[in-house]
Amino acid sequence: MPAQTHPIRIDLSDFFAEHVTAKQLQKARPEGKRALKALEKDEKAGRMDFTKLPDDKKLLDASVKLARKMKSGVTDVVICGIGGSSLGFLAVAEALLHPRHNALPDSKRKVPRFHLLDNADADTVAAVLDIINPSKTLVVVISKSGSGGETIANFMVVLERLVKHHKGSLPGALKQVVAITDPENGALRRFVNEHKVASLPVPPGVGGRFSVLTPVGIFPAALLGIKVADLLAGAGAMLKRCHRSDPLVNPAMTTALALDLHCKAGRPITVFMPYADSLWRTADWFRQLWAESLGKATDNHGHRVHVGMTPMAALGATDQHSQVQLYAEGPDDKTYIFLRTAAKTKVSIPKPRFEKDAYGFLGGSTLDTLLNIEGDATQAALKTFGRPTMRIDMHQTTAHNLGQVFMFLEMVTAGVAALWDIDAYDQPGVELGKLLTKYNMGVESAGEQYVDEYGGIKVKEIKPKHGISRDDPLVF
Amino acid sequence: MPAQTHPIRIDLSDFFAEHVTAKQLQKARPEGKRALKALEKDEKAGRMDFTKLPDDKKLLDASVKLARKMKSGVTDVVICGIGGSSLGFLAVAEALLHPRHNALPDSKRKVPRFHLLDNADADTVAAVLDIINPSKTLVVVISKSGSGGETIANFMVVLERLVKHHKGSLPGALKQVVAITDPENGALRRFVNEHKVASLPVPPGVGGRFSVLTPVGIFPAALLGIKVADLLAGAGAMLKRCHRSDPLVNPAMTTALALDLHCKAGRPITVFMPYADSLWRTADWFRQLWAESLGKATDNHGHRVHVGMTPMAALGATDQHSQVQLYAEGPDDKTYIFLRTAAKTKVSIPKPRFEKDAYGFLGGSTLDTLLNIEGDATQAALKTFGRPTMRIDMHQTTAHNLGQVFMFLEMVTAGVAALWDIDAYDQPGVELGKLLTKYNMGVESAGEQYVDEYGGIKVKEIKPKHGISRDDPLVF
Numbered sequence: 001m002p003a004q005t006h007p008i009r010i011d012l013s014d015f016f017a018e019h020v021t022a023k024q025l026q027k028a029r030p031e032g033k034r035a036l037k038a039l040e041k042d043e044k045a046g047r048m049d050f051t052k053l054p055d056d057k058k059l060l061d062a063s064v065k066l067a068r069k070m071k072s073g074v075t076d077v078v079i080c081g082i083g084g085s086s087l088g089f090l091a092v093a094e095a096l097l098h099p100r101h102n103a104l105p106d107s108k109r110k111v112p113r114f115h116l117l118d119n120a121d122a123d124t125v126a127a128v129l130d131i132i133n134p135s136k137t138l139v140v141v142i143s144k145s146g147s148g149g150e151t152i153a154n155f156m157v158v159l160e161r162l163v164k165h166h167k168g169s170l171p172g173a174l175k176q177v178v179a180i181t182d183p184e185n186g187a188l189r190r191f192v193n194e195h196k197v198a199s200l201p202v203p204p205g206v207g208g209r210f211s212v213l214t215p216v217g218i219f220p221a222a223l224l225g226i227k228v229a230d231l232l233a234g235a236g237a238m239l240k241r242c243h244r245s246d247p248l249v250n251p252a253m254t255t256a257l258a259l260d261l262h263c264k265a266g267r268p269i270t271v272f273m274p275y276a277d278s279l280w281r282t283a284d285w286f287r288q289l290w291a292e293s294l295g296k297a298t299d300n301h302g303h304r305v306h307v308g309m310t311p312m313a314a315l316g317a318t319d320q321h322s323q324v325q326l327y328a329e330g331p332d333d334k335t336y337i338f339l340r341t342a343a344k345t346k347v348s349i350p351k352p353r354f355e356k357d358a359y360g361f362l363g364g365s366t367l368d369t370l371l372n373i374e375g376d377a378t379q380a381a382l383k384t385f386g387r388p389t390m391r392i393d394m395h396q397t398t399a400h401n402l403g404q405v406f407m408f409l410e411m412v413t414a415g416v417a418a419l420w421d422i423d424a425y426d427q428p429g430v431e432l433g434k435l436l437t438k439y440n441m442g443v444e445s446a447g448e449q450y451v452d453e454y455g456g457i458k459v460k461e462i463k464p465k466h467g468i469s470r471d472d473p474l475v476f
Numbered sequence: 477m478p479a480q481t482h483p484i485r486i487d488l489s490d491f492f493a494e495h496v497t498a499k500q501l502q503k504a505r506p507e508g509k510r511a512l513k514a515l516e517k518d519e520k521a522g523r524m525d526f527t528k529l530p531d532d533k534k535l536l537d538a539s540v541k542l543a544r545k546m547k548s549g550v551t552d553v554v555i556c557g558i559g560g561s562s563l564g565f566l567a568v569a570e571a572l573l574h575p576r577h578n579a580l581p582d583s584k585r586k587v588p589r590f591h592l593l594d595n596a597d598a599d600t601v602a603a604v605l606d607i608i609n610p611s612k613t614l615v616v617v618i619s620k621s622g623s624g625g626e627t628i629a630n631f632m633v634v635l636e637r638l639v640k641h642h643k644g645s646l647p648g649a650l651k652q653v654v655a656i657t658d659p660e661n662g663a664l665r666r667f668v669n670e671h672k673v674a675s676l677p678v679p680p681g682v683g684g685r686f687s688v689l690t691p692v693g694i695f696p697a698a699l700l701g702i703k704v705a706d707l708l709a710g711a712g713a714m715l716k717r718c719h720r721s722d723p724l725v726n727p728a729m730t731t732a733l734a735l736d737l738h739c740k741a742g743r744p745i746t747v748f749m750p751y752a753d754s755l756w757r758t759a760d761w762f763r764q765l766w767a768e769s770l771g772k773a774t775d776n777h778g779h780r781v782h783v784g785m786t787p788m789a790a791l792g793a794t795d796q797h798s799q800v801q802l803y804a805e806g807p808d809d810k811t812y813i814f815l816r817t818a819a820k821t822k823v824s825i826p827k828p829r830f831e832k833d834a835y836g837f838l839g840g841s842t843l844d845t846l847l848n849i850e851g852d853a854t855q856a857a858l859k860t861f862g863r864p865t866m867r868i869d870m871h872q873t874t875a876h877n878l879g880q881v882f883m884f885l886e887m888v889t890a891g892v893a894a895l896w897d898i899d900a901y902d903q904p905g906v907e908l909g910k911l912l913t914k915y916n917m918g919v920e921s922a923g924e925q926y927v928d929e930y931g932g933i934k935v936k937e938i939k940p941k942h943g944i945s946r947d948d949p950l951v952f
Binding site: 083098170369 | 838846939
């Protein structure tokens with residue numbers, strides 16, 4: 001049994017297929033070297049501050065201390081956050097808590113339940129308000145910019161419930177609030193300062209999708225009793241491995257180079273497939289990291305490129321019965337990253353009490369053995385069909401190992417961006433949707449903005465179609 | 477407010493983009509006619525028996541009756557099923573139950589909690605066993621073939637718990653079991669017959685991913701108080717619309733033709749994006765339908781084709797903060813299906829108590845208005861970026877409307893398969909993984925099978941690699 005601090009294992013030996021050979025990877029070494037140099041420069045220039053987080057004990061201590069202070073008497077934590085302000089925490093919580101955390105009796109759970117509000121979904125918000133006790137609820141509102149419409153709307157709804165509980169007293173309600181936002185800027189920070197609300201900072205140099213190791217992910221995890229220091233230690237250990245200067249000895253740059261080769265060879269879809277229910281949200285976190293960081297219209301020199309790799313999350317073994325038919329027989333346009341671990345619990349499969357011929361092979365084994373044999377079998381089958389597969393072995397789902405996975409994938413992402421010479425840290429493509437939303441919510445000034453390269457139209461001239469007639473031959 | 481039986485609205489008027497014009501769609505009419513003829517033939521030949529389900533009152537009644545009989549005194553339903561044996565039910569349950577169904581107090585819920593075991597995941601299975609009361613638990617085991625390894629393994633584990641509760645009595649435990657499987661064949665059916673276990677049939681002509689309207693989806697939904705007859709009625713109403721003989725008046729065939737044109741024009745990725753937490757599992761259900769039905773190595777004449785469209789599930793508005801950057805700026809290789817509805821609950825956003833300049837536009841609105849404006853804005857923004865979007869409006873999330881959505885998507889899938897001249901109803905690509913699993917679980921005979929076109933190797937000659945040395949330069 002490996003120690004908790006065992007390095008995770010990254011195996012690319014089956015990651016080749018038609019058009020992408022080990023030899024080509026060797027040939028790409030100079031490109032990898034250039035990319036590593038670019039990353040070094042970016043780190044020094046403060047553009048990759050997520051790499052500073054493993055050593056930022058001050059930030060860690062601030063989260064842990066505040067969590068200790070705020071959690072007493074709390075039965076429910078409501079977290080308002082979306083995208084980069086929720087996916088990292090969710091990955092951590094799902095990986096490391098009991099799989100039915102909220103359903104456990106209090107005596108077994110010992111830490112609060114949690115409820116994430118990560119959508120402007122009235123039914124979900126109402127349902128959460130149905131089941132929490134406002135006198136014992138802590139609300140955590142997370143928005144780096146302080147301007148996320150859904151997050152703030154949800155926060156206002158939940159806060160109103162607390163204010164009502166406090167008989168109309170805003171200061172009373174705000175004692176049950178923690179805000180995580182920019183240390184200086186934005187409306188949420190102004191609010192926090194004015195009303196003396198408990199708060200933690202998001203370092204300005206760390207973007208949302210790289211923020212899991214800041215208070216954004218660490219504070220709510222600490223509230224729930226997760227060993228957050230181990231997450232940082234794991235990430236730090238991996239960072240060392242990903243700082244190696246030979247690109248083909250550096251696991252992140254080797255992976256980035258291979259993925260780049262596959263993308264150029266017609267495999268732009270990246271399937272991320274953990275074999276454990278508890279790692280499903282890690283795949284979801286990766287989806288954002290990969291899509292937002294690499295999906296870009298222009299490169300660093302302003303050239304129109306429209307690059308990107310499309311992440312797909314799949315869950316083993318479940319999605320063997322949903323997606324693997326396509327993976328095995330469909331177009332050869334995907335790469336496959338298997339994320340493997342061991343179950344925390346041993347569940348024996350009993351000898352069958354019936355149909356021994358059909359079911360006998362299951363009896364006497366364990367569920368975890370079955371799951372891991374299925375993972376091996378699926379990878380081997382895809383290899384047989386000529387599909388490129390790589391594999392990350394976590395050994396066990398611990399905070400330390402999860403921290404390693406986070407940092408590895410962040411460095412792979414940064415590596416591909418460096419190879420492509422694009423900015424991994426912005427997201428200009430979502431701006432138009434945000435402005436359209438604001439304009440249609442009544443903010444006139446938003447309608448005047450965004451006169452851009454796409455035809456030079458103003459936001460207010462882009463009309464969402466409402467209720468086009470069924471007379472249109474294309475409306476059924 | 478539209479009536480419950482209002483037809484859902486399917487809007488393809490923004491579903492064009494570079495290389496795919498309305499004119500081309502017109503030109504494809506003869507191809508659409510041929511495909512509709514092929515579907516008619518398939519229906520008559522009994523290859524599309526999912527179209528018979530809306531009128532199969534006998535099958536519906538059998539589910540409803542058995543549900544009524546079995547649910548008395550039951551607090552927890554454990555469902556063992558995977559892929560086509562779970563995704564349809566899950567879509568129905570999530571769409572139509574309270575969003576925190578299991579967390580509600582019994583007095584508010586009134587029907588049992590449910591727990592789905594759809595993976596060979598020891599931690600999840602152990603967690604579910606942690607929280608159920610074996611004396612009041614009903615176990616539903618669902619496997620059409622009766623040979624699903626994960627499903628049977630989970631069933632054996634849960635059954636053992638019941639047997640223990642019944643002090644070793646198998647007949648006692650089996651009173652708390654319902655099996656849903658083939659009416660005649662397979663080990664599960666033999667077991668059911670021998671031990672007189674309560675059971676329901678899966679019609680032999682309905683494949684797993686098309687089985688949501690059979691007892692596979694209907695029985696567990698009926699146990700939880702869902703209006704299952706409405707699902708069938710909605711599906712039946714949609715089927716009529718999808719039987720129209722002019723392909724461009726037929727919503728399913730028009731959609732199939734447009735998706736086929738896009739696929740040929742370099743857009744093989746199909747993004748399915750509901751705007752409601754409660755429809756996330758409908759997207760998951762669609763993922764299987766689309767991937768397994770269309771991802772095929774050979775066509776109906778045995779020619780090697782390797783076709784398929786890759787489904788991606790995305791959730792609005794949440795994934796605007798995760799995927800939309802890629803959709804807007806990345807490669808133009810996707811089509812977008814928006815699924816829209818209205819919330820069941822009205823949640824007002826209060827006037828802000830702080831930062832009125834920044835947050836004032838939210839106050840006085842509702843969460844559902846915000847969500848729908850975001851959906852409109854995202855679709856309009858993608859259109860502005862030249863991306864093809866279509867839209868399904870459910871109006872409200874009712875059983876009738878969900879039934880319409882299911883049948884529409886099933887007929888679109890069948891339509892594309894007819895256009896491509898492939899078999900939508902088989903899944904030969906998963907066989908090798910299953911055989912490898914069996915062989916590595918100790919079934920020697922599985923190792924002798926599968927000598928196929930991929931190099932003519934036997935299963936036992938395909939060795940999953942275990943613990944390759946870290947000396948390999950591609951292992952880190």
